[in-house]
Amino acid sequence: MPILGTVASQFSSKPFGSYESIQTVTVGAGGTASINFTSIPATYKHLQIRYTAASNRSNYNVDLPSMQVGNTTIDTGNNYSTHNVGRRSDGALAADGGASGNQMYFMYVASSALITNTFGVGIIDILDYANTNKYKTFRALTGCDLNGMPSSQGGALSLASANWMSTLAITNIRFTPVIGPLFTQYSSFALYGIKG
């Protein structure tokens, strides 16, 4: 039952007015040590980040980059907490988390150690990011799949929530491949704003 084949040009595509692209960072040849979004406007209700990424970590199949946020500058204090459920990179079922850390860990990306051309992906929502009366809550679904390698570990998957214990509006976001040490070429992070 073909649907689009002969009628694709006839569809009237009407954009949803509440979802806008703010900025995209795509990594070029040579890689980069961090991805930064700065001066994020407070004109939206929520933010969403959609990424496709890999790191050059050479000693393992999966990397676990960190995420930090801040107002004007990145907060590197012990003001973050994270909870995950999913599948860890060693193949075990995951149900873990951490309190009072200096960064959030819930992002899986593929490393270049095992399979070329393979990238991890993720969708991260930051709810009420500009509100100055409450701490900021994150939710994310991230993962990478490595076709069962190595030793049936096969990649990793995370459904996560996280918290930045600050009432400041978020204007800055940073992603760092903690082990990498670089995000590799073709990695891409796209920041979107959702109006309330």
Place this chain on the structure above:
Amino acid sequence: MASTYEKIATTTLGTAAGTVTFSSISGAYTDLVVVFVGKLSAAATCFLRYNNDSGSNYSQINVIGDGSTGAINQIRANQTGFRLYDVSVSSNNINILIFNINNYSNTTTYKTTLHRCSDTGGTSEVGMGVSSWRDTSAINRLDFVTGAGTWSVGSTFTIYGILAA
């Protein structure tokens, strides 16, 4: 700034179908979001395939809860399609499947998809997963394929496109 989340195509089945195909999908977006709301006429293994590729080029990880056996931790390598969950065959209950295909139109990387599933019939599962299609081609076609039976009348398939700045 320009709005960037658009409906590309949608269909609600007026006649039961064994395969539902979206072809000639534009490469003008960055990500695709695919939403299925519906059910099957008979229990079957179902697949989502990209570009009509039925080779053993798919793999996936699933974490599923069925309410009785605790969390199910699945891995599937070298599959002939992106295997869908236990899609409902109950008369009154439906499945909701949401797929996020990031960077679907690039021609450099393999394609990775995140998905979520809610099944209110059958074994009533909730799940999530990540899958890989080991091909660097841009995705321009999606096929929802049933191993037996048909996608039921009233099932809805919708594709959205998201364009990054």
